[in-house]
Amino acid sequence: MDVSNILADHAEKIKPTEVETENPLDVDAGFLTVTDPNLIDVESYESSLETHLFSLARTGTQALLNSLFSLPTTSSPDGPLAQLPAPTTQLPRTKPLPKIKPLTKWEQFAKAKGIQGKSKEKREKKVWDEERQEWINRWGKDAKNKQVEEQWITEVPMNADIDFDPRKAARDERKARVTKNQKQHEANAARAQKTGSSASNPEREAHKKDLERTLAMSRTSTASMGKFDRKLEGEKKMKGIKRKVRFVFPSFYPEPKFNGYPRTV
Amino acid sequence: MLRTVKPKNARSKRAMEARQPKEVEDARIAIFVKGTKTGEVLNGVMKDMMALKRPDAISFSKKNVIHPLDAQNTASGSSSMSSLEFWSSKNDASMFVIGQTSKKRPNDLTFVRMFDGKVLDIVEAGVENYVSMESVPGSKSTPGHKPLMHFASELFDTHPRFIQLKSMLMSLFNGEAVESIYLKGLEHVISVSLAPTPATLNTTTESTTPLPKVHIRTYTTRLLASGSRIPRVELTPMGPSMDLVLRRHINPDPELLKQAMRRPKLKKTDVEKGLGKKRKNLDVDEMGDLRGRVHVGKQDLSRLQTRKMKGLKAGAFEDGGDDGAGDSGSDDDEASNKKRKLS
DSSP states (O other): OOOHHHHHHHHHHSOOOOOOOSSOOEEEGGGTEEEEOSOOOHHHHHHOHHHHHHHHHHHHHHHHHHHHHTSOEEOOTTSOEEEOOOOOSOOOOSSOOOOOOOOOHHHHHHHHHTOOOOOTTTSOSEEEETTTTEEEESSSTTOGGGHHHHSSOOOOOTTOOTTOOHHHHHHHHHHHHHHHHHHHHHHHHHHHHHHHHHHTOHHHHHHHHHHHHHHHHHHTOSTTTTSSSOOOTTOOOOSSOOOOOOOOOOOSSOOOOOOSSOOOO | OOOOOOOSSHHHHHHHHHTSOOSSOOOOOEEEEEOSOOOHHHHHHHHHHHHHHTTSEEEEEEEOOOOTTSOTTSHHHHHHHHHHHHHHHHHTOOEEEEEEOOSSSSSEEEEEEEETTEEEEEEEEEEEEEEOTTTSOSOOOOTTOOOEEEEEOTHHHHOHHHHHHHHHHHHHHHOOOOSEEEGGGOOEEEEEEEOOOOTTOOSSSOOSSOOOOEEEEEEEEEEEOOSSSSOEEEEEEOSOEEEEEEEEEEOOOHHHHHHHTOOOOOOHHHHHHTTTSOOTTEEEOTTSOEEEOOOOOOOOOTTOOOOOOGGGOTTHHHHTTTTHHHHHHOSOHHHHHHHHHHO
């Protein structure tokens, strides 16, 4: 049985996907864009414009799709998704980069100690109530943090005062937590404002730099370049100041070269 | 300039937060503005461009007195700029396409790009040989699908005017960086090619040689089986198609452009993934799997255990005479040496 005819038919039906151009096309897969750096052929441009543009576009698109279809893929409910690389073309942004939020005092502490708690976003608004077997608010209406003060009967400790009100005690405790948190929030906001303002005050920064330079000059203007001066308490060590190497007269005889073996006497 | 308002409810707070600067930005929202007079051609061009840009397109269908390319010291020029800035802040839009026709500049299309609520750069072009989307039979692309873009000419890499045009068109249609894409959803391609480069065209300075024409064509794609993973693509004209002749332009202010080109710092995880650096020894095979090559270092063969023979033992000759009893019983050389030291 001769299958060469069938194979030839099949090969005829299937057209090639390779792209042959003089210079390789510049594909930016991240922006789904291809740029053809080849010179425009004057002859084909003038003979028939539309066919010329069509063939250019087809070649370019094929080159782009070749690179897109060879990207690694991940599966999704709709079908395979191609993972695009970061774009290589630099386009101007729409808005400036977002400002970095200064860390709160707790965040600073947690970072220094390496504590990884749940972030604010991850903390859920609802908590599970074992007794009622349902999700209830963490705060707000009928919330978990008001359960003690809102329940209709509360146990009172034996040694409590006569005028002890368990509902009021629970409420006061909660209110104290709220005010403490508010105070911390305000302090954090004030600190953020402070750090932001000092960096954005160029006059102050320039003055600070000038002062530092004057201090450095005065410290190094003694005979020992500050080495044997009396140090003040908490004085910082100077950076980037080196003693100049003393000039040594070259000796008449060249120094013996070290040949790697112990010298024999 | 809008007042800075404190949001009164959660919904408006969310809406305001959505407009805050982001590290990875969304697609630019474009406003299509009609000037004092727009002909039939420009109306069609703007309508079709909106169809390509949808859903990030806003139409200003009423007439507006706007001449952003007039000198800034004239009344019309400065008021145009402030209008653009106002519309931009009101609509959270960062691109404008302005259509206006006059005797001096027939069928004039102006692309304006904004940064941080200020005008960054402007490109003006005249439209010729316009063919509308409606007049071309066949299927059209789905709104919201990202187009492929194709630029053909070496001038897009060398000539400042065409570099600007390419950047502008990419910002308009394709300026959104996405992480992944559904390959079957790539339905259409916008092809931008130039007429042959005139021999006298100087790429560095503004010369008197007219710039080559820009041909914009749009096609829908058909992916055919090719026997491999990569399909063969065939194109069908979709419309709109038009030719552009570049006219006036405004280059971006270098200081503003510098701010606009700032990139976020690469995250540590991204650097580990290989972003920002060239990824060595990684490639994707025909099945789409990522293949890597690993260098395992030189193997130390000196300690390889080969066949054990009594005659090849290191201590066999030295210990043979004087301490025969201790040596012959032990398998290990080190053990026998230890024993000898002890005795």
